[in-house]
Structures are given as C-alpha cells and as structure tokens.
Amino acid sequence: MFRTTAPVRRPPAGADTPAAVPRIIRAARHTAPEPGGVYEPDPVREGFFREMGAPYGASFDRERYAASGRRTSVELAYGALDALGPLSAQECPEVVVVAYATPDFEHAELVASCLKRRLPGEPLSFALSDQGVLAPFSALRVAVEYARRCGFRRLLLMIVDQGTQPYAVPDSGQAAVRADAAVALLVEWPGGEGAVRGMAQGRPSAEVFTQWDERAAVVAGAGLPARGADEEGAAGPTLPPRGEVVARGALGQPCTGVWTALLGAAAPARHMVVADYDRERDFLAYCTLDTGEWGTADGLGRGA
Secondary structure, three states: OOOOOOOOOOOOOOOOOOOOOOOEEEEEEEEEOOOOOOOOOOOHHHHHHHHHHHHHHOOOOHHHHHHHOOHHHHHHHHHHHHHHOOOOOOOOOEEEEEEEEEOOOOOOHHHHHHHHHHHHOOOEEEEOOOOHHHHHHHHHHHHHHHHHHHOOOOEEEEEEOOOOOOOOOOOOOOOOOOOOOOEEEEOOOOOOOOOEEEEEEOOOOOOOOOOOOOOOOOOOOOOOOOOOOOOOOOOOOOOOOOOEEEEEEOOOOOOOOHHHHHHHHOOOOOOOEEEEOOOOOOEEEEEEOOOOOOOOOOEEOOEE
C-alpha cells in the first residue's frame, strides 16, 4: 500500500516552538512569448481524446483544440523555473508541489516528474488539483506540512494556468483561462516542527479570519472584488478592514492571477497576506508570507 500523506512526527515533549510563516526566497513568472504553432492533425491522438471523454459525455472539441496554442504545462513550468535563475545547493527545494485548475492536454508528460528531472538532488515531487482557483493555497499548505513533519526547509510551489483543452471549458468567469502562464515560488520554512501562522481555508465567516494578520499588506485575488462587485457583477466576501490592499489578481488566470499580482506588488510591509475566493465553491483561502530580503520597492518578482 502506498502512503500519500506526510508521516506524522510529534514534537518532543516540552517543545515550545513559536508559530512561523513561510519565507519567500525567490519568485518568478513565465508567459509564452509567442503563439503556438499551426495545428497538425493527428488521427491517433484525436481518437484518444474521443475515447477518453466518451464515458463522461465530454465530446472532443477539435475546432477549439486546433485553434489553441497548445503550450504544455511542462513548457510553462520550465519557463518559470528558468526565470528563477540558477539554484545553489543550499537553495534547491526538498519538496516540489505543482498546483493547477486545468489539466495538461499532453498526457505523456507529468509536470512534477519533469521538474524533478531538472532539479539537483532528489526532491519529493507531486501535483495537487481538483481544488479550483484555490489549488495553490492547498498546495502551499501541503508543502509546509511536509516540511514540518519531515524536517524540510526549502519548498518549491509551481502554479500553472494552461488553457488548451480538448473538451469544452468555461470561456468566461473565474474559471476561464485567457493566458498561459506559470508562477514559481521558492519558499523557506523556518519554523521547524512549530505551528503555521496566518494560513486558513473555509467558508467565509468570522472564524475563518482568526489567523488573518491585520498588520500585513494584502494581495487579493479576482474572486475578491474591490467595490462589492467586479466587471461581471459577481460579489464576494468582505475582508477584514485593516491591511492595505496593494495589488489585485486579474480574471483570466484562475490559479496564477493572485500570485502574479504578488510578484508585481510593492512591499510596504515584510509580511503580506495573499487571499482569494472561489465563487463556485463558496470557499475562501489565504496565507501569510514573509517577503524577507526578496521584496523590493519596485516589485517583488521577476520573470518573462
């Protein structure tokens, strides 16, 4: 039997480690520099897509697929990894978690395995999906839990939005992908076996905000409109009144949007809260990050 959860390691008796937040070491974003190539018909692959979707009533949308750029998630993730720059032995991650809302159309490649091949050492590497726009928040939480329980210190969170799909997908709203992109966050966990501070997920309520850092600057996702309703007239929950909103994620990038906004935000405070709201599932998530030496007045991240 395979175990898919981190081993539970209880802290030693009498340990009193203060709660901590993840610290960003590096961050980068990658978008495809040019449109994808002209589609070359492939009867075998088209037959595979039809066969795979048939049990679920999903018809292969050949016209849409042929008109798409067909940039794979692996290609996008490699671009974000390259944008991070060379990693020293001390910076290389010990665990890599890939987060996405839309699956890759290229089923012969696994992003997590391909990233592991590009990184020195033997990092634990896997992907997390089926969490909608909040997949990156769940992925970061899982990565930190592995760090706490396994003694890891360096984590790589790879977030991918990839819009080419062989089946019908949303063209509007929060789930629509309008730009292929990937964001890479290289994070340090400085808390050892201590508790995680400033991180929560749940239905919007007073209880879910008990971990909210009211002194931190805020980066809000597209699910959290600025003035009660966004361009499509959808309302979202109200955030705690304190904490300046310094950047907002854009629609069209369901997973990478709020993290792209983080990379472009000025850093008025060392701690920043990243938050988003999944309207379809009525679920909110946020996390507090320590920008450390990474933040600058001109923007937090870099990338292509």
